[in-house]
Amino acid sequence: MYTAEFDYKKVSSVADALAALKAHPDAKLLAGGHSLIPTMKLRLASPSALIDVSSIPGLKGIRLEGDVIVIGAMTTHRDIEHSSLLKDKCPILPEQAALIGDPMVRNKGTIGGSLAHADPAADYPASMLALGAKMKIESSSGARVVTADDFFVGMFQTAVAEGEMLTEIHIPANTKSSAYEKFAHPASRYAIVGVAVVKHADGTTRAALTGAGASAVRLPKLEAGSISSLVSAADLLSDNFASAEYRAHLVDVMAKKALARV
Ligand SMILES: Cc1cc2nc3c(=O)[nH]c(=O)nc-3n(C[C@H](O)[C@H](O)[C@H](O)COP(=O)(O)OP(=O)(O)OC[C@H]3O[C@@H](n4cnc5c(N)ncnc54)[C@H](O)[C@@H]3O)c2cc1C
Numbered sequence: 001m002y003t004a005e006f007d008y009k010k011v012s013s014v015a016d017a018l019a020a021l022k023a024h025p026d027a028k029l030l031a032g033g034h035s036l037i038p039t040m041k042l043r044l045a046s047p048s049a050l051i052d053v054s055s056i057p058g059l060k061g062i063r064l065e066g067d068v069i070v071i072g073a074m075t076t077h078r079d080i081e082h083s084s085l086l087k088d089k090c091p092i093l094p095e096q097a098a099l100i101g102d103p104m105v106r107n108k109g110t111i112g113g114s115l116a117h118a119d120p121a122a123d124y125p126a127s128m129l130a131l132g133a134k135m136k137i138e139s140s141s142g143a144r145v146v147t148a149d150d151f152f153v154g155m156f157q158t159a160v161a162e163g164e165m166l167t168e169i170h171i172p173a174n175t176k177s178s179a180y181e182k183f184a185h186p187a188s189r190y191a192i193v194g195v196a197v198v199k200h201a202d203g204t205t206r207a208a209l210t211g212a213g214a215s216a217v218r219l220p221k222l223e224a225g226s227i228s229s230l231v232s233a234a235d236l237l238s239d240n241f242a243s244a245e246y247r248a249h250l251v252d253v254m255a256k257k258a259l260a261r262v
Pocket residue numbers: 028029030031032033034035036037038073099100101102105108109110111112113114116117119121122123124160164165166167188189190191
């Protein structure tokens with residue numbers, strides 16, 4: 001199926017992207033296109049214009065600023081998978097990136113596009129919650145920073161409002177040990193259930209779940225030391241791939257595997 005007609009504008013700065021968003025309120029930002037283009041082909045979205053932000057130089061790359069890792073929103077899954085800084089300071093992200101889709105998806109797809117899209121089966125939302133990450137969101141009236149706990153609002157819904165853009169992800173460089181375990185869809189590799197566990201240098205453990213419900217959520221029972229009956233099936237999705245009851249079972253299994261590695 002083909003997309004509806006749209007205008008295309010490539011921008012080379014955040015300021016230009018925000019100005020274009022202001023001028024075309026029904027436009028969509030185009031990052032790697034690996035969620036947006038399929039959505040447009042299915043006519044679930046028909047924006048009048050695409051603002052291509054994938055080549056804005058300042059939005060690509062991973063750097064350490066004091067004790068915070070800063071990841072540009074347009075950094076690809078492949079760059080995350082192969083980053084020596086992340087392998088050293090935040091290994092859960094390269095671990096997750098290597099499990100996303102296939103090489104084509106990893107070469108084009110971006111962390112910012114994935115987080116802004118907030119697909120319930122995406123991998124990164126679980127690690128963002130477990131790492132205690134923060135998201136920098138910019139608009140023509142300024143910038144604000146939102147914690148991962150406040151960022152994922154619902155299915156395909158985030159704290160990014162109309163006219164705003166996710167520009168950076170900030171992660172405390174305080175991982176002591178971490179693990180991500182996913183039961184992947186056999187064709188797409190999206191998470192049917194994914195559990196991320198991060199032990200932080202201050203002795204706290206944060207854990208989160210993706211794939212099973214409308215959006216990624218923390219796992220408070222696991223964080224408090226439980227290893228079974230972590231979630232209720234009543235809160236989970238049921239579809240052709242897995243019933244809610246089976247997902248609830250998988251959450252316990254994936255959590256045990258992740259905890260054993262942590
Ligand atoms: C075959 C296939 C398999 C996949 N498997 C997996 C998998 O196993 N795990 C997984 O997690 N994902 C998977 N994905 C999704 C993939 O990771 C996408 O790359 C990701 O979801 C979207 O990133 P993108 O850069 O392509 O964003 P795009 O598709 O370009 O954009 C997605 C949405 O986010 C908005 N957006 C983009 N950037 C910004 C920004 N900076 N600020 C605000 N809004 C923005 C866009 O307007 C759009 O609405 C798969 C995709 C495919 C096609």
